[in-house]
Amino acid sequence: MNYMEIPAHAEKILDTLHEAGYEAFVVGGCVRDSILGRTPGDWDITTSAPPQEIKRLFLRTIDTGIAHGTVTVMTDGKGCEVTTYRIDGVYEDSRHPKQVSFTSSLHEDLRRRDFTINAMAYSHETGIVDIFGGMKDLQDKVIRCVGRADERFSEDALRMLRAVRFAGQLGFSIDDSVKEAIRSMADLLDHISAERIRTEIVRLVASPHPSWFRLAYETGITSVIMPEFDRLMVQRQNNPHHAYSTGEHTLLAMENIPADPVLRLTMLFHDIGKPDVCTTDETGRDHFHGHASRSGEIAYRIMKRLKFDNNTLFRVCNLVKNHSLYPQLSARDIRMAAHAMGPETFDDYLLVKRADILSQNPSVIQDKLNYLKEVGRIWNEIRQHGDCLCTKQLMLKGDDLIRDGMKPGPKMGRLLERLLFEVLEQPQLNTKEYLLEESRRLREQEPRHFSES
Numbered sequence: 001m002n003y004m005e006i007p008a009h010a011e012k013i014l015d016t017l018h019e020a021g022y023e024a025f026v027v028g029g030c031v032r033d034s035i036l037g038r039t040p041g042d043w044d045i046t047t048s049a050p051p052q053e054i055k056r057l058f059l060r061t062i063d064t065g066i067a068h069g070t071v072t073v074m075t076d077g078k079g080c081e082v083t084t085y086r087i088d089g090v091y092e093d094s095r096h097p098k099q100v101s102f103t104s105s106l107h108e109d110l111r112r113r114d115f116t117i118n119a120m121a122y123s124h125e126t127g128i129v130d131i132f133g134g135m136k137d138l139q140d141k142v143i144r145c146v147g148r149a150d151e152r153f154s155e156d157a158l159r160m161l162r163a164v165r166f167a168g169q170l171g172f173s174i175d176d177s178v179k180e181a182i183r184s185m186a187d188l189l190d191h192i193s194a195e196r197i198r199t200e201i202v203r204l205v206a207s208p209h210p211s212w213f214r215l216a217y218e219t220g221i222t223s224v225i226m227p228e229f230d231r232l233m234v235q236r237q238n239n240p241h242h243a244y245s246t247g248e249h250t251l252l253a254m255e256n257i258p259a260d261p262v263l264r265l266t267m268l269f270h271d272i273g274k275p276d277v278c279t280t281d282e283t284g285r286d287h288f289h290g291h292a293s294r295s296g297e298i299a300y301r302i303m304k305r306l307k308f309d310n311n312t313l314f315r316v317c318n319l320v321k322n323h324s325l326y327p328q329l330s331a332r333d334i335r336m337a338a339h340a341m342g343p344e345t346f347d348d349y350l351l352v353k354r355a356d357i358l359s360q361n362p363s364v365i366q367d368k369l370n371y372l373k374e375v376g377r378i379w380n381e382i383r384q385h386g387d388c389l390c391t392k393q394l395m396l397k398g399d400d401l402i403r404d405g406m407k408p409g410p411k412m413g414r415l416l417e418r419l420l421f422e423v424l425e426q427p428q429l430n431t432k433e434y435l436l437e438e439s440r441r442l443r444e445q446e447p448r449h450f451s452e453s
Helices: 008-019 028-035 051-059 105-113 132-140 147-157 157-168 176-190 194-205 209-217 227-233 245-253 261-269 291-305 310-322 331-341 343-358 362-385 397-402 409-427 433-443
Strands: 025-026 044-048 062-067 072-075 078-084 086-088 098-100 119-122 127-129
Touching: 008 025, 008 044, 008 051, 008 072, 008 078, 025 028, 025 105, 028 119, 044 062, 051 062, 051 072, 051 078, 062 078, 086 343, 086 409, 127 397, 147 157, 147 176, 157 176, 157 209, 194 209, 194 261, 209 227, 209 245, 209 261, 227 245, 245 261, 261 291, 261 310, 261 343, 261 409, 310 331, 310 343, 331 343, 331 409, 343 362, 397 409, 397 433, 409 433
Parallel strands: 044 078
Antiparallel strands: 025 044, 025 119, 062 072, 072 078, 086 098, 119 127
């Protein structure tokens, strides 16, 4: 590639640095992605200019990581991280260098980077600077470290998980020397924060190749960051509904669902409780009664450990706990199921169910897909009719009950929930007139349960 398109805001930064007499290049992932024809998410710049000189040259800067030579430069409302050429000192925590020293050598700066495909730089004046064979590794579709893999991983242990993540994102293989180094050094991931590990896991499972998660297992990474997954990979499923081990089924299920992090994480965890509940009958058939509930508990534990935000945690665990539901093919049962998991969840449930089915024994798939198609048809009718599925959709509100003489409190909530179940059974009952009369009848009939007196 002789010419690379650089966005205007990054181009202005390069021009300013060049005009001031400094070297400057776009570097790393933006170069890699441009070569691959992908749209870079960020444009990082490396330069011979010292940090204080970068701050002097630009009107708006943020000291993102100035101790390590990084300044964010704002131009046209967009930010670029600009980092001075540096040499990293000794790493004492498998993550951060104890100190850095600035250098005038681009070669030295590129040598400290993780993988060859991320160790290329570019400017219009020089074209691509590729000292470590990154272009060839892109052509060969292989992840290889700059220099010795064990040295790179001892500097920052997260690079081991990043190697697997890049493989999944790009559809690349991992060089054998890199795999061997990971196997021997995976324990160092204990030193890495849960937040950084979580970020890499999400990027991997949301990648075009989520089943590359297998590489994390094969290289010993999951034994450190998610040992529950290792148990999944060796759990058999001697059952007519399945043709694969639980682990292989899980990997295939991630491939069969859209690349949304919540959906992919749901498939990663949906059967993770099966090893805990597996029983084998006298014919040798395996059963997994209660596995959805147990999987939800384990998913919660893993996600809390990895410090997921509460919204993602709730959505994933809710889907995991409900993924094995098979409501009867009636509007009533599907309304009840939608209410149980939350109406806003039911569309995702259908996607989860489909991915689960597609990853089972081919001999049972079609019948189950036919069933699921009918569930979807009934669900669409329910939505078109505007059927009430939660207390917020009841035509009778708490204010109406207060005006009718009822005090706010837990008893009011119980009464509205009771009325909701009547409406779930018979949607036509969702009128203010009926519900108000029914609320009066229930309060008279069960005064201790619903009345304030």
